[in-house]
Every structure is written in structure tokens, then in C-alpha cells.
Amino acid sequence: MAEQPQNFTIEQFYRYVGQKKLMGGKCLNCGKIHLPPRPLCDKCLSTRFKWVELPQTGILLTYTIIHVAPTQFQGMAPYAVGIVQLENGVRVPGIIRKTSLDSLKVGMKLKVEFEETPTSQMQQWPHWPRYHFVPC
Numbered sequence: 001m002a003e004q005p006q007n008f009t010i011e012q013f014y015r016y017v018g019q020k021k022l023m024g025g026k027c028l029n030c031g032k033i034h035l036p037p038r039p040l041c042d043k044c045l046s047t048r049f050k051w052v053e054l055p056q057t058g059i060l061l062t063y064t065i066i067h068v069a070p071t072q073f074q075g076m077a078p079y080a081v082g083i084v085q086l087e088n089g090v091r092v093p094g095i096i097r098k099t100s101l102d103s104l105k106v107g108m109k110l111k112v113e114f115e116e117t118p119t120s121q122m123q124q125w126p127h128w129p130r131y132h133f134v135p136c
Helices: 010-018 072-078
Strands: 023-027 048-052 057-066 077-088 091-096 109-115 130-135
Touching: 057 091, 077 109, 091 109
Parallel strands: 091 130
Antiparallel strands: 023 048, 057 077, 057 109, 077 091, 109 130
């Protein structure tokens, strides 16, 4: 049976998030892992990828605290958004939850958690499942 071609799109990425998997597109030419996925490797320009599951723990590289949020996130403000470097070196942006904003520290260990597709009154906002980071 022939292997089905895979789509390296943000929609497919969020389908995996809905399955509680953090996935990236690994270039079959140079090995670079892209997150979010893309159809063209920014290192070698290859279009050949495969999906790989990423580690679910890493360290906080940097963060910011959002006080004035977009309409869709106003109910969460203030909240933190950071860049987490996973154990394999891939850097992932995400909201940080389940900790006080005062306790956030660069270098702290975080893990990914998944949540169901949120319901929203705003029809133009995508109804994708989400991930966020929490302290280990």
C-alpha cells in the first residue's frame, strides 16, 4: 500500500495538538525541525519533510507578561507568553499557566499540556485545540 502524502500545514499541526501530540516537520534533507510546520525548509530549501513527535518538556528562554490583550484573550489578562526550548533544542512559543506571574524565571523547567478546542462567540477566530506550558 502506498504511503499517503502528508500536509505540513498549521491545520495538520493543530490536528495533532487535538490528539495531545506536539509535532514538528523534520526536513528529510538537512534534519532541521520546523515548528510551526512549513512547506519549505528555511535552511536548505527542501520540500521533503516528515512529522516527528517533539519532547514535551523544556526550559523557559524568555517571556513577557501581557496586560493589554487582544479581544479573544482579554479574559485571561494578565498572562505570560514565553519561548520554551524543548529537550531537543526546538524553540516553541506558548502561554504559561498554573503559576504566579511573579514566580516565572528564565531557565525554569516547563512541560506542555493540552486542552480541548475552546468555544468562542467570535466566529472569525479558529476553533483549534490548544497547548500551553506549566511548571514541571
